[in-house]
Amino acid sequence: MYIEDAIVSENKAIAEGIYRLDLSAPRIAATAQPGQFVNILVHDDLIPLLRRPMSVAGVNGDNLALIYKIFGAGTTIMESWASGQRVNLLGPLGHGWEYDSERLPILVGGGVGLAPINFLHEYLLGISKEHWLVIGARSKKEHFLAHDPANGILLTTDDGSAGFHGTALDGLQSVLRENKNAPHQIFACGPPAMLEAIGTYTVKAALPCQLAVEEMMGCGFGICQGCSIEAKVDADNDQPSYGKRFKLVCMDGPVFHADQLVLNHD
Amino acid sequence: MYIEDAIVSENKAIAEGIYRLDLSAPRIAATAQPGQFVNILVHDDLIPLLRRPMSVAGVNGDNLALIYKIFGAGTTIMESWASGQRVNLLGPLGHGWEYDSERLPILVGGGVGLAPINFLHEYLLGISKEHWLVIGARSKKEHFLAHDPANGILLTTDDGSAGFHGTALDGLQSVLRENKNAPHQIFACGPPAMLEAIGTYTVKAALPCQLAVEEMMGCGFGICQGCSIEAKVDADNDQPSYGKRFKLVCMDGPVFHADQLVLNHD
Amino acid sequence: MIDVTVKLSDQLILKNPVLTASGTFGYGDEGRDLVDVNQLGGIVTKSITLHPREGHPPPRIAETAAGMLNAIGLANVGVEHFCREKLPYLAGLETAVFVSIAGSTMDEYVEVLSTIEQANLGFAGYEINISCPNVKKGGMEFGVDANMTRELTQRLREATDRFMMIKLSPNVTDIGLIARAAEQGGADAVSAINTVVGMDIDPVTGNFKVSTGLCGLSGPAIRPVALAAVYRVAQAVSIPVIGVGGISAAEDVVRFVRAGAHAVQIGTLNYRDPGIGVKISARLPELLRKIGAGSLGELRGLVN
Amino acid sequence: MIDVTVKLSDQLILKNPVLTASGTFGYGDEGRDLVDVNQLGGIVTKSITLHPREGHPPPRIAETAAGMLNAIGLANVGVEHFCREKLPYLAGLETAVFVSIAGSTMDEYVEVLSTIEQANLGFAGYEINISCPNVKKGGMEFGVDANMTRELTQRLREATDRFMMIKLSPNVTDIGLIARAAEQGGADAVSAINTVVGMDIDPVTGNFKVSTGLCGLSGPAIRPVALAAVYRVAQAVSIPVIGVGGISAAEDVVRFVRAGAHAVQIGTLNYRDPGIGVKISARLPELLRKIGAGSLGELRGLVN
Numbered sequence A, B: 001m002y003i004e005d006a007i008v009s010e011n012k013a014i015a016e017g018i019y020r021l022d023l024s025a026p027r028i029a030a031t032a033q034p035g036q037f038v039n040i041l042v043h044d045d046l047i048p049l050l051r052r053p054m055s056v057a058g059v060n061g062d063n064l065a066l067i068y069k070i071f072g073a074g075t076t077i078m079e080s081w082a083s084g085q086r087v088n089l090l091g092p093l094g095h096g097w098e099y100d101s102e103r104l105p106i107l108v109g110g111g112v113g114l115a116p117i118n119f120l121h122e123y124l125l126g127i128s129k130e131h132w133l134v135i136g137a138r139s140k141k142e143h144f145l146a147h148d149p150a151n152g153i154l155l156t157t158d159d160g161s162a163g164f165h166g167t168a169l170d171g172l173q174s175v176l177r178e179n180k181n182a183p184h185q186i187f188a189c190g191p192p193a194m195l196e197a198i199g200t201y202t203v204k205a206a207l208p209c210q211l212a213v214e215e216m217m218g219c220g221f222g223i224c225q226g227c228s229i230e231a232k233v234d235a236d237n238d239q240p241s242y243g244k245r246f247k248l249v250c251m252d253g254p255v256f257h258a259d260q261l262v263l264n265h266d
Numbered sequence C, D: 001m002i003d004v005t006v007k008l009s010d011q012l013i014l015k016n017p018v019l020t021a022s023g024t025f026g027y028g029d030e031g032r033d034l035v036d037v038n039q040l041g042g043i044v045t046k047s048i049t050l051h052p053r054e055g056h057p058p059p060r061i062a063e064t065a066a067g068m069l070n071a072i073g074l075a076n077v078g079v080e081h082f083c084r085e086k087l088p089y090l091a092g093l094e095t096a097v098f099v100s101i102a103g104s105t106m107d108e109y110v111e112v113l114s115t116i117e118q119a120n121l122g123f124a125g126y127e128i129n130i131s132c133p134n135v136k137k138g139g140m141e142f143g144v145d146a147n148m149t150r151e152l153t154q155r156l157r158e159a160t161d162r163f164m165m166i167k168l169s170p171n172v173t174d175i176g177l178i179a180r181a182a183e184q185g186g187a188d189a190v191s192a193i194n195t196v197v198g199m200d201i202d203p204v205t206g207n208f209k210v211s212t213g214l215c216g217l218s219g220p221a222i223r224p225v226a227l228a229a230v231y232r233v234a235q236a237v238s239i240p241v242i243g244v245g246g247i248s249a250a251e252d253v254v255r256f257v258r259a260g261a262h263a264v265q266i267g268t269l270n271y272r273d274p275g276i277g278v279k280i281s282a283r284l285p286e287l288l289r290k291i292g293a294g295s296l297g298e299l300r301g302l303v304n
């Protein structure tokens, strides 16, 4: 974990409202693992007050890639960054995906949830490990990769405007049907509704599945206790979250095994 | 008084830390008088919260000129404006210099106090009225006009690095000595210490003198009662300041006759 | 048609929930070149006292992070001048006008109100500013004591049949208790909050940034404090609550209504944008449509 | 040489006036890769309770204009685990460590403190968080009642000889009164302020932004409130006052010292920049030189 002044090398739109930011941050880049995140100080002014957490979407030498969506004040400021801009980062934070080399990885990403999935995808490409990548979106213009089932890349759209017509869960199920016999392992990140759907399905079907989740964060490294998430926590209370009912997204996550989380909130 | 979305036409440094900003603001430009000011919304964000008051430094057709010095958050944002930037202005506000065409105008400006003095200077040039312009600064690099006593422009520097070696008051006194016999009228704007020196001197010498003063402002047009200044106020209490002891810089000023103000605070 | 009107009593229906807060829109006439105040739900005047008041020495205001400090010191023209020069204009407006009243003894409050009643002009009612030091009780504010609040409200209630709201101070341990005292005293509504006690000091010169030292904090910085106060007050009383504090957008109006408010007042933000109240009220129908509410009233107290 | 040390008592001298605030720097070890805490004047731990606490359901925090809201719910490992796993590390630090203590009955407070005393380790002292609901008094906070504050302080005083400061809540009518009660009860110092009661609501969904509804506001937004509180408290007591609330720069330290504080604590800003306390304390000598002061102590209470 470092505090590092990174330098923007590139910042460009890659789909509607979605940007890719490359920063030179040698120390963080050297240690970041797929699934980890950085906490970004977007402004010297006191609004926004808190840092903004963003998953690492890839590492290339000294460079760190982020993929972000314009949401509010913080991401609007990020959009304005030109190359050369100095950006204070805290990271790498949290713990990432637990990858089991014996199993077929099926990666499922939706929206900007693609960021930590993309990093894992690139890692698997790097070690030449065959895997599936399922990416869900509402429509074509939110996609920035090409539908390429022959190479294990399946795009889905809610409106059928590109790739597979259906949700990311539909896409995952179709991949599962095609790979019935391989022992597999699912990695998913995306909007809450998608994670709930995939988590609920995989837990019911007893499929090994990890989810990368989001929660409002104060610090990103365990000192505020703000990023709690309801979880099925075991008796050991020496974890940073101190409790038996909550986990901390920043320390115990952001990657959790689906069966450890309380997924239905009503 | 209008709320007008002005468009920056030019924004450039004219001396060390001092900028000139030209904005197209047809409605305000059409009615602004020398000595009046505008109140600038520097940011859509809530920091800084309040507008920033700036004197009108000149009018050229639809264009309004401002001269500002980098101070804190607000003026730092102003510095970043490029041409085309939209800026919300409220103005023209306050009441300006009272000019008596029978007298020789002697204008004294220091630092950014030059702005309202410059506007009056340009007005007098426009009507071809002979006058003196005395401009004080600590050193040469704060000046952006040329020392030109033959044409009535006298620069002074505290350190003697340009023009007349001495304070703005010294410069004023030298001009007064040279024009002993003309009925004159003094207009001054500048840092508090300069205004206090000039005000005290002119009141003691019973010379007609108007001062443009500054005070922290909330609104700029009389609704907050925040910009009070201690003054010798007469019995009429229908003035916007309501009281017999204070005046409002935004409504009763920013230009006051020196003998109406309480100049020494100790 | 989305309904943004607010029924404060059988007699008093506001065309929309957005009022200006006392002391932040003068007497309603200063900004008439800029804003059509008749498009507002209402306006609350600067607080009026028995005698004209000079106010505090400068500096009276300072800026803080997303907020401002002030100690104006109730600078105002006094009730007599107000009735003669300001009230006729206000009475002619087509929006609900509330005259804010302040005093340093109960008798003074009653005398101010009675003087205005005698003017016999048409306007909606009063807001009673109880964040004033009570000279008889050694400078303790009326607004921090439930008994004083109840008694003051009762005495004013006897002096007028007009709509009367009591403006609560946030600087108390239990704001619900004070609100209940106002209700028991016969108030038609309560507004909350007045400014939060604050202070700033120039680190280098050591000068108080506002001459009085202790002064009042307002603006977006205190919006969460105001929202909490309104929520607590709305739980404590059954009369309408008017929310005040840091409002800068139509979304904020909905926040306060969900916390239990009938209407809101905009203060500090008027200085930034004198047209903000009109803009916000104009944006409300669109926002309610987005939320899926047919009226503002539907959302009142709706929070989960 | 500019002197930035702070003498809190004959036994306790801080190397500089900058401490971390309770609950905003964990147990001091989470950030050890990032910051050398030994360069701080001191650290105050998360509040420790008798039993481990889960804390409140999510969401626990939200952002507001220049501030943040939180209702963590005193999530902590409990005193036993604390003494075993955290205190030894803390006791080994070369900075003043204050253990923050919380409880829901007076007995609980005393038991927590006594358990820590029994661990018999070296550390500076305690901070008593009295902004906790007293279960025996129907959930009323200890910190809003002068008698409870005095009694609690007395009982804890009997249980320890270490330095003990009482942390005051700003959510009271008269904070000076509570401070005096702490002083009378035997406190060595008071710290002010804890968070200001606040709330936020999502206008569209109607959800409380923090699950508990009412929660605590911190950050630069409340700095003026904290400064006013410290000023009032410093007038009311003669023991040292530690200022807390919205501090984000060396200039703010000077503001609080001028208002009467001996030292300060940094809370929310640690989340933004875990190194801020060290940076601020390093910048202090330069700032004092600019002001023309030879020591921080010279400026204490110096305001005009």
Ligand SMILES: Cc1cc2nc3c(=O)[nH]c(=O)nc-3n(C[C@H](O)[C@H](O)[C@H](O)COP(=O)(O)OP(=O)(O)OC[C@H]3O[C@@H](n4cnc5c(N)ncnc54)[C@H](O)[C@@H]3O)c2cc1C
Pocket (backbone or CB within 6 Å): A037, A048, A050, A051, A052, A053, A054, A055, A056, A066, A067, A068, A069, A070, A071, A072, A073, A074, A075, A076, A112, A113, A115, A116, A213, A214, A215, A216, A217, A218, A249, A254, D063
């Ligand atoms: C571990 C983690 C990884 C993330 N990775 C990515 C990513 O790769 N790409 C991406 O676009 N987004 C990511 N997010 C979400 C991202 O942090 C928010 O979109 C961003 O903070 C929005 O900030 P804003 O100021 O633009 O919007 P705001 O208007 O301030 O906020 C909009 C919403 O964003 C969320 N948010 C705001 N501040 C925080 C905060 N400090 N911590 C957590 N959530 C916050 C809240 O839900 C809020 O309601 C991640 C979040 C977490 C917790």
Ligand SMILES: Cc1cc2nc3c(=O)[nH]c(=O)nc-3n(C[C@H](O)[C@H](O)[C@H](O)COP(=O)(O)OP(=O)(O)OC[C@H]3O[C@@H](n4cnc5c(N)ncnc54)[C@H](O)[C@@H]3O)c2cc1C
Pocket (backbone or CB within 6 Å): B037, B048, B050, B051, B052, B053, B054, B055, B056, B066, B067, B068, B069, B070, B071, B072, B073, B074, B075, B076, B112, B113, B115, B116, B213, B214, B215, B216, B217, B218, B249, B254, C063
């Ligand atoms: C009538 C009038 C005319 C002015 N004309 C000019 C001009 O032509 N050129 C120029 O450079 N400056 C002028 N000023 C001063 C200018 O308003 C301040 O320099 C500016 O507001 C500083 O803002 P900041 O955010 O950069 O600095 P900050 O760090 O916010 O403030 C620095 C100082 O500026 C002053 N200031 C800040 N906000 C306000 C405000 N809302 N109202 C008044 N003063 C404030 C305060 O004294 C403050 O201590 C004028 C002020 C007044 C009242």
Ligand SMILES: Cc1cc2nc3c(=O)[nH]c(=O)nc-3n(C[C@H](O)[C@H](O)[C@H](O)COP(=O)(O)O)c2cc1C
Pocket (backbone or CB within 6 Å): B218, B224, B225, B226, C021, C022, C023, C024, C046, C047, C068, C070, C072, C074, C100, C129, C167, C193, C194, C195, C217, C218, C219, C220, C222, C244, C245, C246, C247, C265, C266, C267, C268, C269
């Ligand atoms: C400069 C100023 C003057 C004020 N004067 C009064 C007043 O005379 N009477 C009153 O009841 N409230 C007064 N207030 C308080 C406001 O009406 C309002 O309650 C407070 O500012 C919080 O709202 P805001 O955050 O929207 O400003 C004043 C506020 C400010 C900023």
Ligand SMILES: Cc1cc2nc3c(=O)[nH]c(=O)nc-3n(C[C@H](O)[C@H](O)[C@H](O)COP(=O)(O)O)c2cc1C
Pocket (backbone or CB within 6 Å): A218, A224, A225, A226, D021, D022, D023, D024, D046, D047, D068, D070, D072, D074, D100, D129, D167, D193, D194, D195, D217, D218, D219, D220, D222, D244, D245, D246, D247, D265, D266, D267, D268, D269
């Ligand atoms: C997330 C969070 C948790 C906190 N936890 C505690 C706590 O356990 N005990 C305590 O006394 N104060 C706690 N506080 C209050 C802070 O110590 C401090 O008094 C307050 O935040 C004001 O300071 P600031 O504006 O610098 O944050 C907490 C504050 C925050 C923001």
Ligand code: FES
Pocket (backbone or CB within 6 Å): A216, A217, A218, A219, A220, A221, A222, A223, A224, A225, A226, A227, A228, A248, A249, A250, A251
């Ligand atoms: S974000 Fe602070 S503990 Fe997780």
Ligand code: FES
Pocket (backbone or CB within 6 Å): B216, B217, B218, B219, B220, B221, B222, B223, B224, B225, B226, B227, B228, B248, B249, B250, B251
């Ligand atoms: S600035 Fe508001 S009255 Fe002058």
